[in-house]
Amino acid sequence: MFQIKPMDFKTSKFGFPYWTVILFFIFLIGCREERLPEINYTSSKDWPVSLGNKASSQYSTLDQINTRNVHELEVAWTFRTGDISEGKNTQIQCNPIIINGVLFATTPTQKAIALNASTGKSIWEFDPHKQFNLGVAVNRGVTFWQNGEDRRIFYTVGSFLFSLNADTGELVREFGNNGSVSLKAGLGDWAQNLFVISTSPGIIYKDKIIIGTRVSENNDAAPGYIRAFNAKTGEIDWIFHTIPRPGEFGYDTWPEDAYQRSGGANNWSGMSLDDSRGIVYVPTGSASFDFWGGNRLGDNLFANSIIALNAETGERVWHYQTIRHDMWDRDLPAPPNLVSVVHDGKRIDAVAQVTKTGRVFLLDRDRGEPLFPIEEIEVPPSDLVGEEAAQSQPLPTLPPPFSRQVFTEEVITDISPEATAYVKDKIKGLRYGHMFMPPSTEGTIIYPGFDGGAEWGGAAFDPNTGHLFVNANEMPWILTMVPTADLEGASLGKSAYIAHCVMCHGQDLKGDTAGDYPSLVGVEERYSKAEIQDILANGKGRMPGFQHVKKEQRDAIISFLLEESPTEASEDLHDKGMESNIASVPYTHTGYNRFFDEDGYPAVKPPWGTLTSIDLNKGEITWQVPLGEFEALTKKGIPKTGTENYGGPVVTDGGLVFIAASQDEYFRAFDKNTGEEIWKHKLPAGGYATPSTYAVNGIQYVVIAAGGGKMGTKSGDYYIAFKLKEQQ
Numbered sequence: 001m002f003q004i005k006p007m008d009f010k011t012s013k014f015g016f017p018y019w020t021v022i023l024f025f026i027f028l029i030g031c032r033e034e035r036l037p038e039i040n041y042t043s044s045k046d047w048p049v050s051l052g053n054k055a056s057s058q059y060s061t062l063d064q065i066n067t068r069n070v071h072e073l074e075v076a077w078t079f080r081t082g083d084i085s086e087g088k089n090t091q092i093q094c095n096p097i098i099i100n101g102v103l104f105a106t107t108p109t110q111k112a113i114a115l116n117a118s119t120g121k122s123i124w125e126f127d128p129h130k131q132f133n134l135g136v137a138v139n140r141g142v143t144f145w146q147n148g149e150d151r152r153i154f155y156t157v158g159s160f161l162f163s164l165n166a167d168t169g170e171l172v173r174e175f176g177n178n179g180s181v182s183l184k185a186g187l188g189d190w191a192q193n194l195f196v197i198s199t200s201p202g203i204i205y206k207d208k209i210i211i212g213t214r215v216s217e218n219n220d221a222a223p224g225y226i227r228a229f230n231a232k233t234g235e236i237d238w239i240f241h242t243i244p245r246p247g248e249f250g251y252d253t254w255p256e257d258a259y260q261r262s263g264g265a266n267n268w269s270g271m272s273l274d275d276s277r278g279i280v281y282v283p284t285g286s287a288s289f290d291f292w293g294g295n296r297l298g299d300n301l302f303a304n305s306i307i308a309l310n311a312e313t314g315e316r317v318w319h320y321q322t323i324r325h326d327m328w329d330r331d332l333p334a335p336p337n338l339v340s341v342v343h344d345g346k347r348i349d350a351v352a353q354v355t356k357t358g359r360v361f362l363l364d365r366d367r368g369e370p371l372f373p374i375e376e377i378e379v380p381p382s383d384l385v386g387e388e389a390a391q392s393q394p395l396p397t398l399p400p401p402f403s404r405q406v407f408t409e410e411v412i413t414d415i416s417p418e419a420t421a422y423v424k425d426k427i428k429g430l431r432y433g434h435m436f437m438p439p440s441t442e443g444t445i446i447y448p449g450f451d452g453g454a455e456w457g458g459a460a461f462d463p464n465t466g467h468l469f470v471n472a473n474e475m476p477w478i479l480t481m482v483p484t485a486d487l488e489g490a491s492l493g494k495s496a497y498i499a500h501c502v503m504c505h506g507q508d509l510k511g512d513t514a515g516d517y518p519s520l521v522g523v524e525e526r527y528s529k530a531e532i533q534d535i536l537a538n539g540k541g542r543m544p545g546f547q548h549v550k551k552e553q554r555d556a557i558i559s560f561l562l563e564e565s566p567t568e569a570s571e572d573l574h575d576k577g578m579e580s581n582i583a584s585v586p587y588t589h590t591g592y593n594r595f596f597d598e599d600g601y602p603a604v605k606p607p608w609g610t611l612t613s614i615d616l617n618k619g620e621i622t623w624q625v626p627l628g629e630f631e632a633l634t635k636k637g638i639p640k641t642g643t644e645n646y647g648g649p650v651v652t653d654g655g656l657v658f659i660a661a662s663q664d665e666y667f668r669a670f671d672k673n674t675g676e677e678i679w680k681h682k683l684p685a686g687g688y689a690t691p692s693t694y695a696v697n698g699i700q701y702v703v704i705a706a707g708g709g710k711m712g713t714k715s716g717d718y719y720i721a722f723k724l725k726e727q728q
Helices: 018-031 417-426 492-500 529-538 551-561 631-635
Strands: 073-080 097-099 102-106 112-116 122-126 143-147 150-157 160-165 180-182 203-205 208-211 226-230 236-240 272-274 279-283 305-310 316-321 337-343 346-354 360-364 374-378 392-396 444-446 459-462 467-473 477-479 481-483 587-589 609-615 620-626 650-652 656-659 666-671 677-682 692-696 699-708 715-724
Touching: 073 677, 097 143, 097 692, 112 150, 143 203, 203 272, 272 337, 305 346, 337 459, 346 459, 346 467, 360 392, 459 650, 492 551, 529 551, 650 692
Parallel strands: none
Antiparallel strands: 073 715, 097 102, 102 112, 112 122, 143 150, 150 160, 160 180, 203 208, 208 226, 226 236, 272 279, 279 305, 305 316, 337 346, 346 360, 374 392, 444 477, 459 467, 467 609, 481 587, 609 620, 650 656, 656 666, 666 677, 692 699, 699 715
């Protein structure tokens, strides 16, 4: 026990009693910047890994907040990151981790932060842009690693993986090159000038951080190899070649030289890990170029696959390919849930993978064998030059799809006669009627769309019931291919724009139809020529830098945007430094275009966004409800439609499913047994992220990033935590 001794009352040389000096220093300590407490990283009340745990369950045992009292939730604290500008399209897609009362997350400009999880007060901030010249992309979380007293936070910005001291936020100089390693390491010399970043956090196995990457979806894509970096040193411990080399399994599913020139087949969505088995489960995306594969004929293993790898060595244990020779951008969009289900009276450890096609592949965790029968769906042939579609694609018979599968005239919107007539006129000449209708020059309706079905928010799994909860989009998109022969005689600027920019900003420069990508019409009124040059080279906001594109091309793009006189025609684009080598690919496309009616609502009948409960034991849908609302339509008497949505759910033992995600900017709680919406709170910006829940000092909190910026909604810089009113 603290005791006051007689000396404490003596007078110091400054004329003050010693006890007043002691109290003064105690006061200073109390007023200093909040410091990270001593950490015990084993609490069951934490959210220690992105998506809750290494199994990507998005589940918590906490039940203090439950169906009986959720209506009493109130804001516990709000933290503003302070790094957005008015009118700028920034986002926060981060699912924060919480360890022993400390929250670790990222900001719109990809700073890393640590907050007191019970008060929201800042503990430290790391700003990589003060030391590095980096572009900014979305970031969905950070990773924690500990070895004794050595505690680190790993996260990515641009093409670098950073290692930070978890207590101070300072770079760990012993890691890699003074605290960072290049995400291009191990990809080969030819990939060093190409676009390589990572949007999802890696996952820890022993002293390894295993991580995937996001690469271009055009013909200039780097390969999407999976790598394990040593968490202490930053050295590469192993590499798995998702585009196999000679002698490796799957090599015969590609052209012989594909490993020297093809890209994609990457893991951008994150991964799950079974520590006891020592297996990491890796979902991959399509091979590039996404919509024409005449130069990559074959099934293209290990694109669009769930790959089980030995986490110690990187060796393949098993794989299951969900799409063969992808032509529709059917990336596996989220980490698989590692689940335990009961089939035929036996409990089986399994992998549940949600897909953009609105299906769930349920596979045995040890062997990769489907637990429900798989049917083969015949694929219509492609009539694009040089293309050969796979003859069939696998689809699970159970569980049933959680989103509609095919665009037909029967699903055309009926919210008004005018909307119906507009869409019926719009589809004339387009191709539709099959979920695997190949891309075409006439235009093909992609449905389910490029963003699902399921998207990167993933699914939540309740181990008590065996139920999976997944949100989905019901948005058709229109894909139109353009023969590159049509570009002969075009200026280098126009050709370079189509090669590198049209996918986001459109052939007409007007951006995408939902406002996710801004219009470039009149760009000279917003930026000087020097500013545009800097943005193209180094990136800005969500746009990555294009330093892998030669300066001659970047300058030509600027001349095209500013309507300056073209210098010359692009007769030989390869000689002009077109790394995408568009001249060797017979097609490009007009960009990613959502299919709206004339008032900006989806071209199909509602619901346009859903939340679904699926019993994985029986392979049945137990309930499905709309997620989100357009209040203007509700006021007209139209039943709740749901909205397009991004970010995933969290399920708890309190009987709740928490999810934001919807375009109407609400954070909601649903009864997990019935699907009834029982609470909602209007956020200051859209919550396009997955929430986290945790407990500090016996109080349960739920936190959501409100970063907005998608679907034309305003941006925000908020982390907002909620608790029950009576919890003081």
